[in-house]
Amino acid sequence: MSDLSALRHNTEVIADILIIDDHPTLRRGLIQLLELEDDLKVVGEASGGRQGVELAASLDPDLILVDLNMPEMDGFETIAALRDAGVSSRIIVFSVSEDREDVVKALKTGADGYLLKDMEPEQLVENIRSAANGKMAISHKLTEALAMALQQRDSGSDRPAYDSLTKREKQVLKLIAGGLSNKMIARKLDITEGTVKVHVKRLLHKLHMRSRVEAAVWLTEQKGN
Structure with a gap:
């Protein structure tokens, strides 16, 4: 066993994961891949958005992987429904689409990241x-789209000022911006x-935001003003 493998073997689970994708073969392959990692655990899978939202509410996973192209309820609608339901889990789009508009829309809807299905398993x-x-x-080839998504955010003029946040809310926001889970x-x-x-749910609701990424960028902007 390599040093890295030994380290992972002794590492506690850092994330419970929910997969929402209408392709059973892909779900099974992804589950098998993640089962090799001691610190990542798939706790549920859903074949559609509605089922995924229900599972997210009951399982409260740390991370949700969502496909975009699904029948009846697509990935954008699913992300919106998850955020509207108060789900604060990190949401990562897992899609074949490299379209910039899809990336921008996903992040503005409430996704925290965007990965492509053609990535190498290790990556x-x-x-x-x-x-x-x-x-x-986010996949390297999509970083330009990420910059565009952040630039196209609304001005946030209707958001409360940083000083209006409680001491605990400021602490949590600072740690979110620091990249802590x-x-x-x-x-x-x-x-x-x-x-x-x-705290995360209340903070995002208070700031009228839909993702931790947006909150982190906002905090950076506040410090720059």
């Missing part, structure tokens, strides 16, 4: 792990992970 796993640890996960924030603040999730 995919590392991106999922990075996302689980609170980092931005809910588990890591809980340890840092010596509170339960469930409490962190509640």
Whole structure:
């Protein structure tokens, strides 16, 4: 066993993952791939958006992988429904589409990252792990689209000022911007992970935001003003 494998073997699970994709073969392949990683655990799979939203509400996963092209309820509608339902899990689009408009729309709808299905397995796993640890996960060829998505955000003039946030909300926001996952924030603040999730939900709602990425960028802009 390599040093890296030994390290992963002794590492606790950092993310419970839910997969929402209408292709059973892809779901099964992805599950088998992630089963090789001791720190990533698939806790549920859904063949469509409605089922995915229901599972997300009951399982409360750390990370959700969502396909865009699904019948009845596409990925954009699914992401919106997840955010409208108060799901604060990190949402990563997992799609074949490299269309810039799809990337921009997904991130503005509430996704925290965007990965392409043609990625090499090792690269995919590392991106999922990075996302689980609170980092931005996006395929390299799509970074320009990410910049566009951030530039096209609304001005946020109707959002409350930073000073209106509570001390705890500021602490959580700062740690989110620092790329910490809910588990890591809980340890840092010596509170339960469930409490962190509640704070994140309230914080995003208060700021009228739909993703942690948007909150992190906003905080950076506030510090720059």
